Amino acid sequence: MEEKIILLVEDNPDDVDLTIRAFKKNNITNKIIVAKDGVKALDYLHGTGMYDGRDTKDLPVVILLDLKLPKIDGLEVLRRIRQDELTRLIPVVILTSSAEQKDMVEGYKLGANSYIRKPVDFEQFVEAVKILGIYWTLWNETPTSLNR
Amino acid sequence: MKIQRSQADITERREIEIGLEKTRKDLAVVKKSADEAREYAESVINTVREPLIVLDQDLRVVSVSRSFYEFFKVKPEETVGQLIYDLGNKQWDIPKLRELLETILPQKTTFDNYEVEHDFATIGRRIMLLNARQIERVLGKERIILLAIEDITERKKLEEAHSKLAAIVESADDAIIGKDLEGTIVSWNSGAEVVYGYNAKEVIGKSVSLLMLPGHPDEYKELLTKKSSGEYIKDYETQRRRKNGQIIDVSLTISPVKDTSGKIIGDSIIARDITEKKKLEREVVKAKDAAEAANKELEAFSYSVSHDLRAPLRSIDGFSQALLEDYQDTLDDTAKSYLDRVRKATQHMGHLIDDMLKLSRVTRSAFYHESVDLSTMVRAIFEKLQQNSPDRTVDVIIREGVFINGDPYLLQIALENLVNNAWKFTSREARPQFEFGTTVKEGKTACFIRDNGVGFDMAYVDKLFGAFQRLHTTFEFPGTGIGLATIQRIINRHGGQVWAEAEVGKGATFYFTLPG
Secondary structure: OOOOEEEEEOOOHHHHHHHHHHHHHOOOOOEEEEEOOHHHHHHHHHOOHHHOOOOOOOOOOEEEEOOOOOOOOHHHHHHHHHHOOOOOOOOEEEEEOOOOHHHHHHHHHOOOOEEEEOOOOHHHHHHHHHHHHHHHHHHOOOHHHHOO | OHHHHHHHHHHHHHHHHHHHHHHHHHHHHHHHHHHHHHHHHHHHHHHOOOOEEEEEOOOEEEEEOHHHHHHHOOOHHHOOOOEHHHHHHHOOOOHHHHHHHHHHHHHHOEEEEEEEEEEEOOOEEEEEEEEEEEEEEOHHHEEEEEEEEEEOHHHHHHHHHHHHHHHHHHHOOOEEEEEEOOOEEEEEOHHHHHHHOOOHHHHOOOEHHHHOOOOOOOHHHHHHHHOOOOOOEEEEEEEEEOOOOOEEEEEEEEEEEEOOOOOEEEEEEEEEEOHHHHHHHHHHHHHHHHHHHHHHHHHHHHHHHHHHHHHHHHHHHHHHHHHHHHOOOOOOHHHHHHHHHHHHHHHHHHHHHHHHHHHHHHHHOOOOOEEEEHHHHHHHHHHHHHHHOOOOOOEEEEOOOOEEEEOHHHHHHHHHHHHHHHHHHOOOOOOOEEEEEEEEEOOEEEEEEEEOOOOOOHHHHHHOOOOOOOOOOOOOOOOOOOHHHHHHHHHHHOOOOEEEEEEOOOEEEEEEOOOO
């Protein structure tokens, strides 16, 4: 069985470390690819730039997407993912600090599968990561996973 | 001799006869011409439209014109031979008429345009203009008086109406200008003098283009060709130039002026100086733009507060927790308690940021109006709290069917805050009791939420609704001090009021009114 990859799009190194830590604490051992901006995330998915030559059929099982990103912001990354035939079916979970209504509405409009606001309390964050990790990597079925 | 005499007699007699005949003929001629003269005079009298009356020297009526009978509704038999004052049941006993006939006329023999106003029983109040002639008839030395009467009642009324209108035009604050079809100014009131700075003498006879802005000399022509003839232009806003060169904003109403045959001979232009109004409007727009810009800035600020300020808090909390977990063997208890404090403070700051954002959101969010079921809302909030604290046993009384018109999103936040407050401040009660209901306060229906918690001292009630104000320490009861400020803003946005009554140790009741 191929490894189920989680793509974490996050520019804040603290948040990257804490998210990875939370996954580990929950014994979620999937390979986590970290993209530090929107361009790198799209490069990974399309096998371009620093990911030139990557097998693009090898899609992540879920994308955890921050909204406030350098270069191309999260909502724009989401728009492009949904426009591309290859990537449009990948589950995208928005994982952000923002609780702005307009971000939430815009995110769902663009086809986000879930919207989670990162809590300040780390224990709550660990709990949230546990639930979403188990749900998206273990329970959720997607056409992409069925193809395997 | 006798024959001679006879002959002489005959001749003389013949001469007498011839003379007599001539005299007779002459008399006939005279009589004829006298008759002709009388007929002539009478037909003149009867042809004149104005009532005419002829009096003898004793002021008795000799004759009157036909129009006199018609006008004054009197009959010939009660007129001719009567003293003028006795006419129509003594209706003509008019002091001013007596003065004319008895005092003025004997001295002047002719008097024109003598105005008399009198209330006649038959024809009502009339204003008359009298022309009188006293004619001396040499033969028999008899005087007659001719009195021509002109009824000017209607003309007077028109004149009065006209002068009233003229006074209105003259006293109006608006410029009222008349112009002919060629665009030449024909009238100019004092309002126009104030608005435009020119006096009437300076502009009458000149073209209205004098008032136009440079580059727009034909604005009236363009305006008037746009409308079909005979139509009004109402409240058309444009600009004009005053005598001193100052540009002013004006609102124009232009209406066609017609002659008696209905032909359009020009336009009347009413111009109101709206420079001040326009200035205010521009200021309002400017203020609105500024408010919108400030609001946008606030939004951007709130956005970065929610995003950027929370991110480092997560790091502080997350890595403190990591230290506690990964180094629990090497950290002593003091170090661990410090890290606990760091985490508590971090989390409290997280709540502060969240509540601050909520507070700003209730002020700037869009406002919707719909019917909201407060009873159901309150019950759902209590149920959620009960689920989160299953070990608490509480009594909740909720009045059913309390509907209100308002914004459901904002009311949800307000009620959550109120109920959470009650829940929090009853946490030390053995048997917490809550009631949601309505009551009448000062003639208005007020909703209330009552609890039997710790209450508060009414001496500090003024501080209750201020942002970041707290009546309890965070040690006693956790909180940020923003909840009640948020409630107040929400109720205020609905145009309602919120207040509280409490006693230390006996609970608190929060009331709010929501008009509509």
